[in-house]
Amino acid sequence: MSSPKPKPKLRAVHYLNQFFAGQGGEEQGGLEPLWLEGAAGPGRLLESVAPGLEIVGTLVAGDNYMAEDLESAVSRALQVVTQHVDESAIDLFIAGPAFNAGRYGIACAALCQALGNRYGWPAVTAMYPENPAVDGYRREVVMVRTTSDVMGMREAVAGVAAILDKLVAGENLLPARDGIIPRGLRQNYFAAASGAERAIEMLLCKLRGEAFANEYPMPSFDRVPPAPPIADASRATVALITSGGIVPSGNPDRIESASASGWGQYSIEGLEALNATTHRSVHGGYDPTYANEDPNRVLPLDMARVLEQEGRIGRLFPRYFATVGNGTSVEQARRFGTEIAALLVNEGVQAVIFTST
């Protein structure tokens, strides 16, 4: 008696950024798309967790390369994929996991969308629900929910492995059951009780102070209406803020290079410009070489002073504010913003120039 023929393996293309593909650190952020045969980094882990999967090749590109001009970067990446694989020989596309990395998350999601549209490959990525890519792409791209950082790699990879068969078979994926980020899709099903009965039951639970699950959570669109403009900047006090981690040398407030827990305010009174001795970047999410050479490239004090002297800016507020926007949670960032806003309003500042890396 012959043994049953083994199921053929699912053949995938995997996308990784330069870090996870072992191609270098932040200094390789501009790396153009390249192709590695077989699996790399997290791809190897994924293959070991999902024995039915073969990663045919790994597409790699730098975080900055992908994020800075997304549209042309994606089309270049597609060319690289096309050069190396035959579209009909591939069953699916996998990207990441990206955790809470913003540039990487956007690259993963955009590539899933582009390769899915181009070749009809089912695609999946994985990231933290607060990753900035989630809002823009979750409707079209399947995203497995992960922790905010790489400590959750094993769980993230297991989560991807668990849905591969369903994804390729085109089965429905449910957020609660399959660990994916809700896509805002409506799923019909037969309920045991009518809507009226369920609503009454929910109301009774609420009255009794018991827990109940809302069947239709309201989406939260937190948009702020634009603040009214200033009439004339030449008569206004303007403050400079950066999330690019520019601090006085020595980092007096010990602002963390990632997941910052606070912000600092630093005097620029009498200072015409920042320089490589007085200030530096403590941001851990980009290559700080250029910012350390000339910190005005991130916090533009030199030219802001020129515009002040020419009268285009009424007055620069005598302190600037800095934090590190690198994996910083939305909750923390909201708090920093609220605290700095209260201080500025209190000091009579009328407008803000905010620079990010």
Place this chain on the structure above:
Amino acid sequence: MVKELERAGLPTAHICSIITISKTVGANRIVPSVAIPHPLGDPGKTLTEERAIRRRLLEQALSALETEISDQTVFDGP
């Protein structure tokens, strides 16, 4: 952060490299910058050219602060 500043009534120009992120987090006045590791400069250029880039981005930010808008707006005009 940018959103909380605008919520407090302070018009805020966000000079940033990744417009997608700025839009997602809800910035209202967005000014696209040069590149992630050097948003307001370009190490491939001379100091004079860099300062001109910096000046142009700041001028764009100032006009964004002086412009009445009703929705998220990217200021990348001349």
